[in-house]
Amino acid sequence: MKTAQEFRAGQVANINGQPWVIQKAEFNKSGRNAAVVKMKLKNLLTGAGTETVFKADDKLEPIILERKEVTYSYFADPLYVFMDSEFNQYEIEKSDLEGVMAFIEDGMTDVCEAVFYNDRVISVELPTTIVRQIAYTEPAVRGDTSGKVMKTARLNNGAELQVSAFCEIGDFIEIDTRTGEYKARVKA
Amino acid sequence: MTRSWDVFCAVVDNFGDVGVTWRLARQLVEEQGQRVRLWIDDLSAFARLCPEADAGLARQTLHGVEVCRWAQPWTDTDPADVVIEAFACRLPEAYERAMAQRPRPSLWLNLEYLSAEDWVSDCHGLPSPQANGLFKYFFFPGFTAGTGGLLRERGLLERRRAFQGDGEARRTFLRGLGIEPRPEELLISLFSYEQPALEAWLEPLANGTRPVRLLVPEGRLLPDLARWLGAGALRAGDHHERGQLRVHILPFVSQPDFDRLLWCCDLNGVRGEDSFVRAQWAARPLLWHIYPQEDQAHLDKLDAFLARYCVDLDLELAQALRSVWRAWCLGEAPGHAWTLLLGHLPALREHAARWCAQLAAQEDLASQLCGFVANRT
Numbered sequence: 001m002k003t004a005q006e007f008r009a010g011q012v013a014n015i016n017g018q019p020w021v022i023q024k025a026e027f028n029k030s031g032r033n034a035a036v037v038k039m040k041l042k043n044l045l046t047g048a049g050t051e052t053v054f055k056a057d058d059k060l061e062p063i064i065l066e067r068k069e070v071t072y073s074y075f076a077d078p079l080y081v082f083m084d085s086e087f088n089q090y091e092i093e094k095s096d097l098e099g100v101m102a103f104i105e106d107g108m109t110d111v112c113e114a115v116f117y118n119d120r121v122i123s124v125e126l127p128t129t130i131v132r133q134i135a136y137t138e139p140a141v142r143g144d145t146s147g148k149v150m151k152t153a154r155l156n157n158g159a160e161l162q163v164s165a166f167c168e169i170g171d172f173i174e175i176d177t178r179t180g181e182y183k184a185r186v187k188a
Numbered sequence: 189m190t191r192s193w194d195v196f197c198a199v200v201d202n203f204g205d206v207g208v209t210w211r212l213a214r215q216l217v218e219e220q221g222q223r224v225r226l227w228i229d230d231l232s233a234f235a236r237l238c239p240e241a242d243a244g245l246a247r248q249t250l251h252g253v254e255v256c257r258w259a260q261p262w263t264d265t266d267p268a269d270v271v272i273e274a275f276a277c278r279l280p281e282a283y284e285r286a287m288a289q290r291p292r293p294s295l296w297l298n299l300e301y302l303s304a305e306d307w308v309s310d311c312h313g314l315p316s317p318q319a320n321g322l323f324k325y326f327f328f329p330g331f332t333a334g335t336g337g338l339l340r341e342r343g344l345l346e347r348r349r350a351f352q353g354d355g356e357a358r359r360t361f362l363r364g365l366g367i368e369p370r371p372e373e374l375l376i377s378l379f380s381y382e383q384p385a386l387e388a389w390l391e392p393l394a395n396g397t398r399p400v401r402l403l404v405p406e407g408r409l410l411p412d413l414a415r416w417l418g419a420g421a422l423r424a425g426d427h428h429e430r431g432q433l434r435v436h437i438l439p440f441v442s443q444p445d446f447d448r449l450l451w452c453c454d455l456n457g458v459r460g461e462d463s464f465v466r467a468q469w470a471a472r473p474l475l476w477h478i479y480p481q482e483d484q485a486h487l488d489k490l491d492a493f494l495a496r497y498c499v500d501l502d503l504e505l506a507q508a509l510r511s512v513w514r515a516w517c518l519g520e521a522p523g524h525a526w527t528l529l530l531g532h533l534p535a536l537r538e539h540a541a542r543w544c545a546q547l548a549a550q551e552d553l554a555s556q557l558c559g560f561v562a563n564r565t
Contacts, residue, residue, distance in 0.1 A: 015317050029485040031301025053314040053326045
């Protein structure tokens, strides 16, 4: 068993015999050193969504899921298709990729982890660090090499994030997929 | 519709847990026509709040509420239609099982702690699926629409206005506490946790130009106060003078009398949750000692309340209020802001009255609870 505050988005809990994937978990301190966790859940069997709240130390049963390494293949509206090393294809809906959509792009070669429940992909996790190319950003500011001044950059898939002001169109950058934040400019 | 209610209260520290649940239980019976059992694990704490209670009795009926000792080990009891665990206390396991086994399972609520933070309305009323198949609902008190509101008895504000408009009633009440107030005196009540910097707060009062009478109920502040006064242990009935400041130690009083005390005063120092809410209904300036938490989590809650409370307050006064309240809660000296605030009590009183009126526009907590239950049963 795990406490409610130990669960993260993408993980699955057995709640009264039903598998629920945690789409979002928000921790808040209430009174007298107690805390509550608000969760947005989706039932893996029915697809029904709900919002709940737990005491932070409420115990929930985690469901250990099968995981497999996959790479992204293509988008076949409305499904995203991933493939494993044996060329098996797995389809997943956009809503189940909510936490990683900003990092999905055509031609990406990152080795991801597909998470399965009853032989169905329910989520895909990317590596902690990925490299993406800047499609557009305002011209670099001369003289600023500190990296502390930030500006908006757009990636090839249209996602935007803040990058160091010295980054330019075409630069490759490292991104932390846990936070969605820029880490560093890197060589291709 | 009349339903049976079981309200569970575990007394952790101080009197807030039992104070809030006792008010709620009375209101559910007297105003909502419900049948209520109030389960308390520490009846001696309850007896301080309700002098007519007998801490030695396992069951007694007071003001229509059946007050029961929450004993260990638990004695099997048929659960009520509605069950409230106050402040996230843990119900007896056997009772939880019995709730689920009822032909119509009990409606289970967790009455949470009061906070002004934004996330409270996001969580208010949400279900919490439990291992026994029941759903527990989180019910959050609060200051705004979208929360469960605040405890407020029917007619409370009318009684307060009548009392505050009746000088003789005020004098009679204070005489009953052994206090003969003088018209020119500033009357301050102080019910707080420990305050290591108390000297910095009281010296300006003692050295000021206006006579001040400080009324301090028995409680956790007394050792710090005794140290400043250079006195031995303080007891109810004691009084001391220092310059312009007269200090009176008051006995622990009943809830209605505590309300009257707040109504009498020009400034009320309060703490925790129950007295904090009562001071807002008193429509008088207040100084809040928030319950301290680990990692200073209470400061976020203090700031969240001040952000709401200071919305239409003069900017300089708002800054002074924030500074003073934070210093009080951090056990620090207040600086110039304290003197500034004391010089603007009339403006703060007007503000307190507006705030009270704003809060009173919300449906009270007991009514909201009953509405919530009615919608789910």
